Amino acid sequence: MSVRPSVSADAVSGLVGVLRRVVSTFSGAVGLVIVVIVVTAALFAPIIATHDPDAINVLNRFQGPSLANWLGTDHLGRDLYSRLVHGASVAMAVALTAITAALVTGTILGVVAASVPARAERLILILFDIISSFPSLVLALAVVAVFGPSTLLVVIIVSVTLIPHFGRVARAQVLTVRNAPFIEAERLLGASLPRIALFHLLPNIAGPLVVLASMDIPVVITIEAGLSFIGLGVRPPLASWGTLIYDGYAYLSDSKLPVVIASAALGIATLGFTLFGEALRDAVDPRLSGDR
């Protein structure tokens, strides 16, 4: 009876369909382009960089853009373009490692929380509350004060603070999906609990979690840049967008270029991932998609 497309949507279901719906909006298309550029830069940094990002050439400091140095050089005469590209690597590595770790841990905890008796569930939820009530920056400062700055620490801190985020969503998803008739049908066939969880529960709760993960990428990039900027994250001379801004800031009177370029990269990347994440959310949201 209904007039909405029913069977037709199957042509565009799955990953291809989702991507097609993402690029069907202007902001989604812009987001996707930026994401592709940043990810490509991050993946192929050693190849597309024109210089060694750490090679110092003091005679060549504070140069403007030229054929030799596309975006100019910093206070030690290092090639800004190459440092920017390697900074993308660091940003993506930190973001993806931290988010993947949080996604996996959070999902496991969330699924467990939804499956165990009420008392154990409450313990896990209290753990989530404790973590999320702790400001991540303060936590970072405390940890760095004890162990000293390091990239690994940044990853761990960010990851831990994101766990409740994924855990709560995973738990809520499990609670709605686990009473679905198809889960009951599998039980009636005799399927074991791990089998049901792996083949029937996970694929049906994954969508919202992946969207959440993609929307967390820009957050993590900014946290990493922020921590590096105040000297608590990535340690020099390793190029990070945060350290780039920090270095440039100290020599702002000599050249504004390093700060401007690194900040622009950070801003554009954050914007791109945010736009992409929002478009992805709209594309996956069952209320907006036609295949249900």
Place this chain on the structure above:
Amino acid sequence: MADPLVSIRNLTLDARTGRGEAHILRGLHLDIRRGRILGIVGESGSGKSTLASCLLRLLPGNISRLDGEILFDGTNLLTLDLKAMHAWRGRRIAMIFQDPMTALNPLFTIGTHLVDVLRQRFPDLTKAAALSRSEAMLVKVGISDAGQRLKAYPHQLSGGMRQRVMIAMALLVEPDLLIADEPTTALDATVEAQIVALIDQLRHEFSGSIVFISHHLGLVAELCDDLCVMYGGTIVETGPVADVLGAPRHPYTRALLACEIEAGDEGRLATIPGEVPDPTSPLTHCIFASRCAHVTEICREASPQLIPAGADRMAACWRMDEALP
């Protein structure tokens, strides 16, 4: 037929879907007679609910074409502007849905709902007068403790109660046309019987016409005066219920009747083989040709018109005048 309340002429509705342009209603002609209950039956995809939406002009956004006329006492509802249509909905047309919760706001009491509807219809009514009239209407639709129920919220009532409230709301408006879309489908059998008995009893006090949409042929047979059988976005047969079901002129009506399970039936159950027609394909043949047991050459070449087929009856079949087995 003398002066019907609503005359639907060549009502055509297309919608954009993922598979292309779907022809949801393919040129309907239908009269809703004054003071009678018209039952509309059809299977999923027949267009019966879309027809009801057209009468209310509550249509989804993907409509690509809406043609024809719905003449309500001489006014074409399809050309009214939205504001005028809204006024018609509140005064002359009322609707009862399958799920009352879609029409009741969980944040307001039953009394608020009833008084609102009533004062929108009769703006001069005082609140006290509206309240007492609402209470009287609740009593009339068989709700005990009507005074208490006015203070209740929708979720505090059972499904049957909510449907009674919906009927009360519809009747307070004193509409000329009441549309009931599967109003008892979600209810238990003994409660369904109560609601059907209520509608049957109210029809004597209610002067307007009722359109009763259902997939349940037996229910329509017991409750309605007139019958309209829909298939694949077309009307295949209309007429007084007893006449149509007693001697159907269209093979689809006959096949549908045969599928009803009746006391004393033996042997294999009847079915209608084949699949429902594709809504995106154009109508160049009889819509039922692919599933009809009596299909001939002409049925595959041209689509039959809905033409008179006896007293107050219409049917769309090339072979209705032949004696078919």
Place this chain on the structure above:
Amino acid sequence: MSAETATDPAGQDLIAFDDVSVVFGGKVRALNHVSFRIVRGEIVGLVGESGSGKTTLCRVLMGLTSATSGIVTIAGEPLRDRLARDPLGFRRQAQMLLQEAVASLSPRMRIGTLVEEPLRIHNLPRVEGRQRLLRLLGRLGLPETTLEKFPHQVSGGQARRVAILRALVLEPEIIVADEPTAGLDVSVQGDLLNLMLDLHGEFGLTYLVVSHNLNVVRRLTQRTIVMYLGQIVEEAPTSALFSAPAHPYTAALLSTNPSVDPAKRRQRIILKGEIPSPINPPSGCSFHTRCPQMVERCRIEPPVLSETSDGRRVRCHFPISPQV
């Protein structure tokens, strides 16, 4: 065991409920001392409105909900022992078709994967299993292209056939069908019921069919159980029950069944009110609040399910005697 329990001297019963009760949260009595038997090869119908306990009964039978008291016996062995000893074996013996056929198929799997699942879960020989699958696919009238599709791409009738296929590949003895025709158009409904009747004969199945559609129950079943508020109120051979109901509730329920043939219509019996809450069931006879022939005794003394001469069981102080 209560006096209501029937006996099984010959050991023929495939399914036996003896005084089974289910209480949820200490208050809600979903099943209230239910006893019945189903013989191998029988088709039994279960009728009742929402809140009557028919869903709970099915879940208990399938081992998804455990009985608070009483014993469920499958082929002579208590279900509890069976589930502890050989849970997968029980799943191969008893299968259930869920009401929402499309929703009972995992939405992100292709039908082809879904129908092979039983083979994987039960570690059945793959080659033989696949041959059986293909044979059944043809037998159920499903085109092979169905295997490529996702559940939301098939019709309600086809989804039901896929569910039947998944059950039959395990070669069960017992099939519980919950509202097998819910949501199906009448033109397709007959097809499915014909198929179920054919499969009953071909595979020697035993059916428990739950439905609110009285016509379906009348056509499909040999014996009918009527439930009200967690209790069996009447049980009789289907033809006897439909021609002469003995319990006032059965009579009212049957009278609500509309007919297109004016000659076959019954005088409608309109009951007052709705089913009371199982949290706080009425005293005496649980039906007395709505019964058209209630007297003082019904309010105080709960009637027992007593057996009459013609193989019928009725829970009423004043059963309706068949009109001669």
